[in-house]
Amino acid sequence: MSKKEIYAVKGLSVPETPASAQEPKPWKQTQMVGKGIPRVDAYERVSGTAVYPSDVLLPDMIYGAVLRCPHPHAQVKKVDVEAASKMPGVRAVITGDTPEARVEWTYSKEARSSLFDPHCRFEGEPVAAVAAETPYQAEDALRAIRVEYDVLPFVVDERDALKENAPSVHGAGNVLKTEKYERGQVDRGFREADVVLEENYRTECQLHTPMELHGCVAKWDGDRLTLWESTQGVYAVQAEVAEVLKLPLSKVRVVGHYMGGGFGSKLKAGKYTVIAALLAKKSARPVKLFLTREETYLAVGNRPPNNMRLKAGVKKDGTLTALDFSCTGTGGAYPSGGTSLVDWLVRDLYKCPNVRTECTDIAIHTGPARPFRAPGHPQGAWVLEQMMDALAEAIKMDPVELRLKNIPNFSQGKEGNPPYSSTGLKQCLEEGAKAFQWKVARSKALAPGETGRIKRGVGMASCLWVVGGGWPPSTVILKLFPDGSLNLNMGASDIGTGTKTVMALVAAEELGIPLGKIEIEHADTGTTQYATPSGGSKTVPTEAPTVRAAAISVKQQLLEMASKELKLDAASLVFQEGSIAPAKDPSKSVKITDLSELKKRGVVVGIGYRGPNPENKAIIPFAAQFCEVEVNTKTGEVKILRFVSTNDSGRVMDRLTYDSQVIGGITMGIGLAMTEYRVLDRDQTGRMLNRNWHDYKLPTALDVPLEMTSLPVDREDSQANSVGAKGLGEPVTIPTAPAIANAVYNATGIRITETPISPERLCRLLAEKRKEG
Amino acid sequence: MTQKHEPGECRCSRGLTRRGFLSTVGAGVAVASAAGKLAAQPAASQGADVLPSAEMTPITLNINGRTHRLLVEPRWSLLFVLRERLGLTGTKVGCERGECGACTVLMDDLPRYACMTLAVEAQGSEITTLEGLMRGEELGGVQQAFVEEDAFQCGYCTPGQIMAVEGLLRAHPEPSQEEIQMGLSGNLCRCGAYVHIFKAAGRAAQLKRGQ
Numbered sequence: 001m002s003k004k005e006i007y008a009v010k011g012l013s014v015p016e017t018p019a020s021a022q023e024p025k026p027w028k029q030t031q032m033v034g035k036g037i038p039r040v041d042a043y044e045r046v047s048g049t050a051v052y053p054s055d056v057l058l059p060d061m062i063y064g065a066v067l068r069c070p071h072p073h074a075q076v077k078k079v080d081v082e083a084a085s086k087m088p089g090v091r092a093v094i095t096g097d098t099p100e101a102r103v104e105w106t107y108s109k110e111a112r113s114s115l116f117d118p119h120c121r122f123e124g125e126p127v128a129a130v131a132a133e134t135p136y137q138a139e140d141a142l143r144a145i146r147v148e149y150d151v152l153p154f155v156v157d158e159r160d161a162l163k164e165n166a167p168s169v170h171g172a173g174n175v176l177k178t179e180k181y182e183r184g185q186v187d188r189g190f191r192e193a194d195v196v197l198e199e200n201y202r203t204e205c206q207l208h209t210p211m212e213l214h215g216c217v218a219k220w221d222g223d224r225l226t227l228w229e230s231t232q233g234v235y236a237v238q239a240e241v242a243e244v245l246k247l248p249l250s251k252v253r254v255v256g257h258y259m260g261g262g263f264g265s266k267l268k269a270g271k272y273t274v275i276a277a278l279l280a281k282k283s284a285r286p287v288k289l290f291l292t293r294e295e296t297y298l299a300v301g302n303r304p305p306n307n308m309r310l311k312a313g314v315k316k317d318g319t320l321t322a323l324d325f326s327c328t329g330t331g332g333a334y335p336s337g338g339t340s341l342v343d344w345l346v347r348d349l350y351k352c353p354n355v356r357t358e359c360t361d362i363a364i365h366t367g368p369a370r371p372f373r374a375p376g377h378p379q380g381a382w383v384l385e386q387m388m389d390a391l392a393e394a395i396k397m398d399p400v401e402l403r404l405k406n407i408p409n410f411s412q413g414k415e416g417n418p419p420y421s422s423t424g425l426k427q428c429l430e431e432g433a434k435a436f437q438w439k440v441a442r443s444k445a446l447a448p449g450e451t452g453r454i455k456r457g458v459g460m461a462s463c464l465w466v467v468g469g470g471w472p473p474s475t476v477i478l479k480l481f482p483d484g485s486l487n488l489n490m491g492a493s494d495i496g497t498g499t500k501t502v503m504a505l506v507a508a509e510e511l512g513i514p515l516g517k518i519e520i521e522h523a524d525t526g527t528t529q530y531a532t533p534s535g536g537s538k539t540v541p542t543e544a545p546t547v548r549a550a551a552i553s554v555k556q557q558l559l560e561m562a563s564k565e566l567k568l569d570a571a572s573l574v575f576q577e578g579s580i581a582p583a584k585d586p587s588k589s590v591k592i593t594d595l596s597e598l599k600k601r602g603v604v605v606g607i608g609y610r611g612p613n614p615e616n617k618a619i620i621p622f623a624a625q626f627c628e629v630e631v632n633t634k635t636g637e638v639k640i641l642r643f644v645s646t647n648d649s650g651r652v653m654d655r656l657t658y659d660s661q662v663i664g665g666i667t668m669g670i671g672l673a674m675t676e677y678r679v680l681d682r683d684q685t686g687r688m689l690n691r692n693w694h695d696y697k698l699p700t701a702l703d704v705p706l707e708m709t710s711l712p713v714d715r716e717d718s719q720a721n722s723v724g725a726k727g728l729g730e731p732v733t734i735p736t737a738p739a740i741a742n743a744v745y746n747a748t749g750i751r752i753t754e755t756p757i758s759p760e761r762l763c764r765l766l767a768e769k770r771k772e773g
Numbered sequence: 774m775t776q777k778h779e780p781g782e783c784r785c786s787r788g789l790t791r792r793g794f795l796s797t798v799g800a801g802v803a804v805a806s807a808a809g810k811l812a813a814q815p816a817a818s819q820g821a822d823v824l825p826s827a828e829m830t831p832i833t834l835n836i837n838g839r840t841h842r843l844l845v846e847p848r849w850s851l852l853f854v855l856r857e858r859l860g861l862t863g864t865k866v867g868c869e870r871g872e873c874g875a876c877t878v879l880m881d882d883l884p885r886y887a888c889m890t891l892a893v894e895a896q897g898s899e900i901t902t903l904e905g906l907m908r909g910e911e912l913g914g915v916q917q918a919f920v921e922e923d924a925f926q927c928g929y930c931t932p933g934q935i936m937a938v939e940g941l942l943r944a945h946p947e948p949s950q951e952e953i954q955m956g957l958s959g960n961l962c963r964c965g966a967y968v969h970i971f972k973a974a975g976r977a978a979q980l981k982r983g984q
Binding site: 038043046047057134212292495496664 | 853857860863864866869873902904907912916921926930931957960961963964965967969971
């Protein structure tokens with residue numbers, strides 16, 4: 001395929017232009033949006049010309065490194081940096097005793113701390129930092145720092161933290177908060193049920209470990225600070241750093257053109273950001289400070305472990321009568337959502353009048369959690385979707401059928417019970433089952449007489465994601481040049497999901513400009529417009545309508561110019577493939593590039609703002625996933641054979657990047673289900689034992705099924721926003737783990753209620769089952 | 774494997790002879806390559822001299838067909854030298870301990886982890902980095918295939934994946950699916966683009982054959 005074929009270059013016809021102050025209607029037909037068009041920044045990413053923050057090289061730059069507390073709980077008594085300061089190449093050393101480093105740090109609103117807090121409440125809290133000519137010399141200097149600690153008693157497992165005499169994290173009991181929710185009459189609901197099941201579940205702590213390490217390059221020009229940070233949101237980093245260092249926002253420039261993955265762990269600045277800035281100030285040199293891989297396992301977030309219990313009642317006809325859910329979890333040493341949204345699917349996914357949930361967040365001596373791709377949802381799905389599978393079996397109903405029976409058309413969990421702007425859950429289930437050949441595959445798996453040690457099974461699960469509609473604010477600026485080329489200026493980061501590509505497609509669609517003539521400036525607080533961090537599956541539904549609004553503003557201005565030139569009313573003119581013509585007489589057209597006023601001005605600037613969402617509507621993406629597995633009943637090994645994922649995320653904006661998100665979400669879900677879990681030395685040292693990719697296992701090229709089908713329910717949500725898209729990045733990973741667990745159950749009759757589905761665990765359960773006969 | 778610790782020989786600051794350290798690295802390679810996998814491995818070293826750790830050592834590296842003469846500390850990794858001293862930042866850093874493959878380069882056509890290779894060891898090999906696959910401003914075949922198949926998301930592991938595929942195809946121009954997966958098994962992708970990467974590898978093989 002040549003470059004020409006990849007990037008469409010033909011003139012494109014353009015949709016109607018609404019008058020000023022009129023909201024555009026969703027496109028009826030699209031020319032560019034929805035096609036499988038390669039990324040607009042693909043060249044940069046595969047050629048090596050893309051400069052990620054960790055690639056930044058500045059003249060005179062030196063390297064920072066952070067000394068971290070090796071104990072889960074300790075009081076720093078003394079930090080001796082004398083020897084370290086004299087080491088070769090060392091240019092700056094800072095500790096809690098350094099006056100400029102005595103700054104506040106807010107892990108969360110409820111828990112204030114300081115940058116170098118002498119009371120270290122988790123392994124990995126910064127104690128000191130150095131900057132030196134090479135990273136090797138910085139490491140040498142860290143080793144030369146002598147720290148005296150009072151090592152204190154610790155608790156690193158939330159299941160131990162509520163015991164009597166458990167060490168306290170914040171000087172009182174370790175319960176941070178308990179949240180309760182109730183609707184209907186749960187006890188009556190259970191009395192009405194034909195079948196009531198109850199089960200305990202647990203999901204282990206999962207670590208983000210994006211490929212690019214957390215960190216930044218910091219440079220001062222007098223009182224102005226520039227940070228090249230690997231982040232999902234440059235404006236969020238700017239705000240936090242400005243507040244901590246008491247600088248005007250205008251004096252903090254954060255640049256993050258490319259970034260190597262975040263998954264929620266790079267939504268805000270880290271202590272490392274501030275440390276880099278302080279080291280740069282002290283040494284009067286630019287400082288590159290990126291964490292080591294080991295540090296990222298300790299100090300930059302995780303998906304909390306959760307212990308969950310669900311009691312569920314169902315009638316023989318498949319009507320859910322009651323759900324009673326409780327859970328405990330931990331966000332680590334500082335309040336950070338240890339149980340946040342874990343109960344959401346129980347509250348909202350299926351029609352059920354009687355629901356009760358109770359979530360207790362517990363403090364322990366581990367690194368604080370950060371949002372991790374669909375916070376709470378994969379954990380809740382692990383419970384609810386396995387329970388639905390068990391209920392279906394108990395009432396002898398197909399699991400897909402049971403779910404189809406319980407689809408709500410409004411949000412039961414949200415206040416005021418708003419209707420969904422669209423719900424494609426039914427289509428996800430039906431079309432997914434069809435594409436997967438669910439009935440055939442299931443009857444094959446259930447067929448008796450299979451006696452070999454390899455058993456096949458199929459499983460499925462569905463989900464929604466709590467918010468998928470995006471929201472204000474966002475500002476986008478488009479600059480149209482007299483030669484018909486366009487500059488798109490937005491603050492949002494492209495975290496790998498294809499944001500830039502989707503936005504270029506929206507501009508191309510609306511203005512009829514080929515992608516090859518569109519250039520994007522983004523993710524730079526100095527030169528691009530305000531945007532919230534890219535996360536929460538909200539970037540496309542937030543930014544795309546904003547780009548469209550800016551494009552419409554450009555068109556309106558062009559129509560005004562043409563109206564003067566043609567001496568006709570602007571309302572009587574229409575766009576036609578790079579020209580503007582009277583609707584009634586297309587022969588009298590004027591080329592946009594010939595507009596004399598455009599030539600004179602040199603540029604037309606269109607500003608788009610993100611408008612509000614529709615009132616009293618819940619804009620929610622839905623999904624269903626189906627999978628087939630092969631279980632070796634002798635070794636406990638599970639081979640995942642295939643996956644089908646059906647997603648209702650509204651309109652498909654770019655099919656290629658859409659599918660990439662789907663297969664990526666499944667792959668990450670396979671990690672949660674099969675291999676990923678944090679191991680802490682619970683009794684003796686409280687330290688993390690698998691802080692590297694050898695011992696903490698991500699799915700590799702050998703662990704994914706070759707057959708992964710992404711099947712979008714491609715239907716624009718005309719109520720959600722002007723492009724009709726809902727979020728995608730998070731729902732794609734929510735149902736994966738329970739779909740696998742249900743398939744393993746289908747194959748073996750063993751219900752695996754705790755992650756990971758490791759060969760050891762499965763072997764043990766298989767042996768227990770054999771013993772029971 | 775024998776390690777010699779002759780008195781007075783070691784001038785390193787950390788009490789391990791350079792020779793001992795290098796032969797440890799070398800032995801790991803022997804075991805790994807015996808498994809017959811083409812996934813990236815730490816580079817082998819033979820007959821390395823004992824180098825004083827505190828002194829800068831002059832070395833010559835052949836990178837992407839060009840000769841670079843520079844002074845390095847003996848402990849500097851090839852990865853550090855490529856990225857931070859020569860500005861070849863197409864090679865990425867993910868773990869600096871041979872786990873992820875983001876730093877994969879070719880040494881004499883074989884995929885190697887640049888983080889597990891000392892710069893001093895890399896002398897005498899033809900080193901190819903991502904930048905070396907470009908034909909001027911034009912993408913090479915493997916790069917082109919990655920674009921077409923959208924074989925990445927954030928793009929940070931991508932240079933390593935591309936180098937692994939390049940190495941695979943140089944050894945096996947028509948790889949089987951299993952060979953592709955084995956060839957990429959030393960390269961992690963947290964965004965989970967593997968399935969598209971496999972497709973890109975197949976497409977790259979086609980492109981290289983001129984199809």
